[in-house]
Amino acid sequence: MRLNRIRRNGKLYVRILLGLTLSIVLVLIASNFIFYMIFTGVLQDEAVENDLANLRQTGKAVANTTESAQTVAFQIYRNSAIAKMLYYSKPDAFDTQAAMLDLRNYLSTMPFIQSIYVYNPASGYYYIAAQNGQEGIWRESEVQDAGILDILSRYRDYKPFTPIPRTIKSASANAPDLGVYTYLCYDAINFNREMNSAVIVNLSASWINRELGKAETANSGRTYLLDDHDVVRSVDDLMSVKLGQADLALLQSFVSKPEPGFAVAAFEGAKSLITYTAPTPYEWHYVRITPYGEITQKTKDIRGKTLQVAGAILVVGLLLSWLMSRYLYVPINRIEKRMSDLESEKRNSSYTLRQNTLRKLIQIQDFDPAFQLEKLRSAGIAFDFTQPYRLALLRIDGFDRIRSQSPKDLLTYKFAIMNIAAEISSKLYGAETVDLEDDGILMLINTGEMEQEAETLPAMLREIQEACVEFLRIGLTISLTPATRSPRELHAMYKLAREATDRRFFSGCGAIIEATPQSGDRRSFSVGKEKRCSTPSSRAKRRRLPPCTGIFSWRPPNRRSASPNPLRITWP
Template identity: 60%
Template sequence: MRLNMIRRNGKLYVRLLLGITLSIVLVLLISSSVYYFSFTGILQDKAYESDLSNLRQTGQAVANTTESAQSVAFQIYRNSAIAKVLYYQNPNAFDAQAVMIDLNNYLATMPYIQSIYVYNPSEDRFYISAQEGQSGILKGNEVNDTGIMEILDHYQEYKPFAPIPRIIKADNPEMEDMGVYTYLCYDAISSNKQMNSAVVVNISASWINRELASKTNESTSRTLLVDDRDIVRSVSDLKPLQLSDQDLSLIRSELGEPNARYTIADFEGVKSLISRTSSDQYDWHYVRISPYDEIVKEMKSVRVTTLLIASSVLLAGLFLSWLLSRYLYVPINKIESRMADLESERRNSSYTIRQNILHKLVQIQEFDPQVQLDKLKRADISFDFTKPYQLAYLRIDQFEKLKKNNSKDLLTYKFAIMNIATEICSKHFRVDSIELEDDSILMLLNVVDHSLSETEPLHAMLGEVQAACLEYIHIGISIAVTPVTDNPHQLHTMYKQAKEASYHRFFQGRSAIIETESLPFTEVSYSFPVGKEKRMIDALVAGKIDEAKSLFAEIIGETAPYPIRIVHSAATHITVSLGNMLKEIERNGSLQLGFNAELAVPRIEDFETLEEMTDAYYAFFDLLKSKLVEKRSGKQEDLIRKITHLIETRFTDPNLSLNYVADELNMSSYHISRVYRQQTLTTIVDMINHVRMENAKELLTTTECSVSDIAEKTGYASSSYFHRMFKKIYGVTPSEFRNAHAKK
């Protein structure tokens, strides 16, 4: 006790150091999390303010450009030389030349203007001056910029002097299309509201973007424009974007709010901060898409650094704790280890001796009771077989599963079961336990309280043992119990009966309490029902699974009144017969079922209860049926392919018929006809005619052969029969068919 106190106090310091270390790590993690989320919010707001400023600069740049474009358009209208070509017909060559010179001067002095169109609708004549692309005096149908014609035809749909974002197609395929803001100035004061004249100023989007780039720090962010026609464009080149429905819905939902705002969502599969402006004077919205990782990149590095620091502190604390536990208390640990070894050696030696004596006692059949009783007393074993006693044979349920998952702890579990059973039974019995092979334990019970020898109180006590094992170590046990006797020479016989009775868990289920008195141990005549087994196998082969299951259940159920070896013998007989059946099916039916691989016959040795074995056999029957259906279906599909290939390769043979195909395949005509019709919903004869007619149609349309030659080439011995069949199927004669396709 004192040594244990010293040991516990020694570990107290280790625990204190671990607690301090874990507290520091926890504080670091919590504080870094708080800082991370706080500063992330600040970075989001900062990024939003930067994006909003950028978007407003973009909108302001477009607004400034609108004023410049309006000023240029008014100057053009006030230009006397240009006025002549706008309102008068058939201007002379000098006036036209003067107009082109003035327009070129405008472009030279205003580099942000990409092109200027002066349009006289009455003459359908354009005067075009452009930095790049088409220039000169052109008719409307000669203008390559088809987009401007669309705008002029529907000019009333556009707001006066509102910029129109659009793309001008390049004249040369090697050049890129150009994004421009188009400003339309027109005179439409006639009574019919027709346009009298128009001046179009196209301002290059790239010029505006170049101006903005010098003022903003561009990153991986993108700026989008949603115009008054609800078209989403890239501000960089004004090209409409092809967005998914999800991304488009996200953009539109953001535009539904009246004020400028931002949100965080996935855009094109990337988590992004989406900022947008409120509607401007043109009913436009600007949207900024910034990758979220770029915004919080710095905070992520801080978080990683904090986690590394916390990990380092934790590792250092664990290392120091390990050093303390290893070196500071080495003497105490050595003393404790030595005492534990001595105690274990003494205990194991005494336990091994006791177990060996009890093993021999239940195995020998003829012995001197007094001699054996003296041996038991010398080993400090309390069991006395000269006084009333009985045996309880404990068998662990689901032992194979326990063995697989806890192979190293099996002995510990068995000790625990023995201790639980001894503690509960010692209230009414003197108890000794024997650890037997694998899943078994034998309890030797000397009756002290004779009232417990009655069935119901004894069952209640054994049920208490089962419940305690299930509650504390989560292990179920089945128990076979013998009647009370005081005959020493009955010990071996009762042990054998208890052991055999424990196997009747197969019928009574797990956690059963089995009385050996109720079971047959004498030789009983049993005749295996060969007829039922044959009917079961015939039903399996025929696909009658329910009948096979019922016969299997009857065969196994009939063995319940017999000793357990009869049950094993019957189940083994069925296993062998089913194995032979599978081999026979594979040999005679040319079907590879996967015997002893995925289609293995269950064995009784693999199951603890009848229910488990029945379920396994039923599953085996179902799998066998599915494989038989699958394999047989595959053979039929192979037969269909062979028949079809034969028809397609030999349709020119006049002798090709149902019997011809049957002879070639060495099968009955009735069988192949039935299978082919079931699988293809057509007959072999119809398929022969179909293939011949399809080839005849091809020859009629691609060759000059006569109808009689085509009939011969497609397997028809008589051209008149071919003529009748063709008209019957297609409604026209071969000649009419050829003429009709020749005209096409």
Template identity: 40%
Template sequence: MRLKDEKKWGVYAKLLLGIVLCTVLTITISSTILFIYFNRITLKEDYQSDLRDLTQTSREVNHMTDTAQSLTFQLYRNHTIMKLMFYPEPSIYDSIAAMNELSNYLNSMPYIESIYVYNPKSEYVYIAADSGQNGLLTKQELSDKGVLDLIEHYRDYKPFTPIPRTYNSNNESDAKNVYTYLGYDAIGSGNTVNSAIIVNISVSWINKEIADGDQKPGRSYIMDNRGLLLSGEDLSPAAFTAEGTAKLRTIAGSGLEGYSLSQIDGRKYLVSYTKPDGLDWRYLRVTPYERVTENIRQIRTTTILITLAILAAGILAAWVLSRKLYAPYGLIASRMQTLEAANRNNVYTLRQHLLRGLVLGNEPLNPKSLRARLSQMNITFDFQKPYRLVLLRIDRFRQLSTLRGADLKAYRYAMMNIGSELGMQYYHVESVEIEGDAILFVFGDTGKLDMEDEAELVVLLQQIQQAIAEHLHIGISVAYSALEHQVLHLKALYHQVDTASGHRFFHGLGTIIRAQECILPDSKAYVFPVDKEKRMTDALMAGKTEEAKLCMKAIMEGTLAFPIGAAQAAIARLAITLNNVLYTFHRNKLIDPEAVPVLITSAVDELETMEEVGGAFLAAIDQLHGLIVEKRSMKQEDLIRRINDIVDVSYGDPNLSLNAIAQELDLSPSHLGRIYKQMTLETLVDVINRTRVGKAAELLNRTQEPVAEIAGKTGFTNTSYFYRMFKKYYGLTPSDYRKKSS
């Protein structure tokens, strides 16, 4: 009913879900388009921002180039400084005046790191610097050896083109990153310069726009007119492999400005680059692609979450609205389904009632009226043709009822369907629901099989057993009747197959029983073997467990030739006998009063096979024997404990012996000695002697009493016997033992 309701109001749910899914699909597609569009906008904005920074840096470099060129011209026209450039040995006053001029220029231009004046005819290099080496330095004292290399290879550099380089001033560990501008006079000089002025401008000053851009992801690079790719921040080589560096040169070598998404060294980057400036320099900024699109990815994640929320809300709304829209229609449909189910159940109930009445003999068997009633119930079974009854009994029915009591009717109905579907391949089948653990099938002749061929029938019954076990995990036992042609014999035939199914007790669970083979005398003819019962009781009382088991088995096997009622009576009688023996032992205090169990309870109702009943009785006999042995063992352990206590207390008594202890405990000496030997594997005499010798050893250790007195205190009346026993247990005489201990 509930599933059908869900299918009906599911129409509304599908309609609303379709709308919701279309909405979600629209949002997803539009979000994807917007994501791609915003991604492009982000890339373009990042490129334009990078381009502004890089272009500004290019302007700064070109401006500084003009400034350095102007400064160099001024220095060359300064008469005081010219003396340093052209006089091999200017006077000290001229040198001081020139250095002051250089310092003035240096102080007026904070972006200048240092100024060098070079005269190849002089042994000195004149340096004006904010830090590091300053003043007149010989070429050997000069830390910046790179500037000498620049002057020597001046033809390799374009005049007044900045040369990015790093040098150490005054041998300091911190490197200075500068743009070096080389101004020189080489007119008519051949391969050497007549004079040179070197202006070093700080990289951080020129590239302050790049430095400000450090807050953004990525890193800036410079590709100079020689094709070198250097970091814009510290003039270090590009942190890429040779292949990656070559790819960057290719990207920026087009002569135009722009940006590119490229895979460099296995990682995707946004590369923004400028066109060559007046110095033929290009500026690049390399930014990891995931950093550029980080915000866009957050937008995408937010969009996905919103889409999922809309989908969840739409599903919930579809469910709620579907229920509300379905309510009026559902009420009508529910009433119609109720009427249909009632009518269907009523017809099924009437069919089952009629068939059950025929089987149990509660319906009149007038052939004409019966045929009309069968036709009215749409039962086409012809009882005038050969038919037979098949009775299924559920194994472990009590356990199944306990575990699955609420679904038991459904299980029975499923078994009826399985048996009918398999049986209809060969027979005309009608199923009858019998109370309790039984289901009855009537197999009629259809002409497909020979009804007298029981081998085919047994194969079919095995298939039914297997199908029920596979699908329902339930075991069944089957009994089938002989062939019959008259409806008048239906009741007798059912009694026959019902009686035969009870022989599952003897054959075991899951068996297929032929009813004709179970025609037995009446159970009233069975006589319980009282003599075997008495022998079993005597054996139990005498502790002869195996003999008692044999008597019990003989009594059970004696019921095999009789109906199940005889076995049930014998089981009940045996249960009473075992419980009587148990309580006899209890009265005679042969078992612990606090551990008296109930050995056999409701065996006939709970156990379904003779094997199970026999196992229960054997376990009860073993349990009874175990209680007796346990009680006996506890008594013997208590006796041993009392004997050891007497020895520990009275070891100094010379009269302490097996006979004295037996007399104190009111037992015979032989019985006492045998029990003690069985329980401890030692004789009582050995235990007494060992205890006395142990006590004597303690006295020898902690006292200076004579050996003879110690022997008397520990129960030895004969000193030589004491010496012999002491040496037996300790391997030394008492005197030697005392010396060794001291």
């Protein structure tokens, strides 16, 4: 009663549509949330791998160039011309000129070296060769690079064979400062551990980073270097970076770990992915800060589009529900019309079902008769193979010609032949027709206990032939099996009828062939009958039948038979 009341006031369909709409929206939102979490994790792992690879590449590039700088420093110490400037308080002018020429040669052959300083405390002079900026011979008070003076005054604070990241102040006010990795090589073996000489090689940070920067975009993140003096520098230009206490403490807590890793935390007030490496041989730590929003930007776009689709579905569903509640309520007469349409569709599909059932029935060789009979009845098939029955195979003459000329009408022709056969046979027998999907149509005929079957059945088949020629202009060759009531002989009878029609060239098109199970391999054919069949009769011309018609008795061969029966042909 409640269901009928809901249906009468038009709310049943509204509730169904609302339920479906809400279910679709909820599924979209739930799946979107799950996929967002999964894709975010995947993108985060990918970003960590890329950041670690970039950081390792940066450290490797610095290490490789540092080894080259160390080799250059040792070569400078072993250079005889430069050694005079390192240890002589008043070197000769020619020696000085040769030494400066050698320093410039080092610069020209190694482009990653920004400048070379040679310092002799005994003379108080700096011998400088640089790619740009100050170069030549200068007193200590005239040197513009104040950073190197501070390093030499505190050289014991720096570890041997370790590059020192720093910046060199530019002489021009408009030019930016130069980031360099300074390699310090000195001699302090006297008893008071004072410096006797020093060679300073400055590696250009911009030259080292020129290849590393190609893989990074402007907004992909920032890379920091924490040196062995706990100074945070930007890897791009080695400028010192001032961080807040919280951010600095956060970085120091990460880099204190011996293994590389990552963490998601707030850095400078924004959620970021922090990736850090293990300590390098110089006790440096590389840290990369990537804004978390850039990592999840793609998944956010997908999530936004999915939510927009879900919202659109919800709005459309609500609109349709509102329209249905007011305008689209279907009355009972329309429901009845739909029911009739459904019944019509069922009837149309029942034909296909009946055909498939009959095709399977004649193909199987061993089956349960009771089960198959019940299956036939449920499909609406009246054929009963437990009663006397015969099979008639109707093969279309000139099938290849018809198929080539009218391929689209072939199914229509076969359907018309089946209707003609069913209508004519229904006057005397119960029969079912099956489309064999080639050039054949099989008739399953329940003959019953008719005494005149030998006369009426061939006459009925000839009537079918004549009707097909008259209405469809199509000739038929028919093979007829003997009567039987054994369900298990159904497949054998079908094969017998099929084999009999394969011999229709003995009798010509339009013949009615009786397929009998007796054995025989000798065949006889009257020469006079052959001449008569070669000349079409006037009645055959009027009816447009094939020139040779008759009843052709064929018996399948049995090679074991010693005395085969001859082939018998009777003519009307």
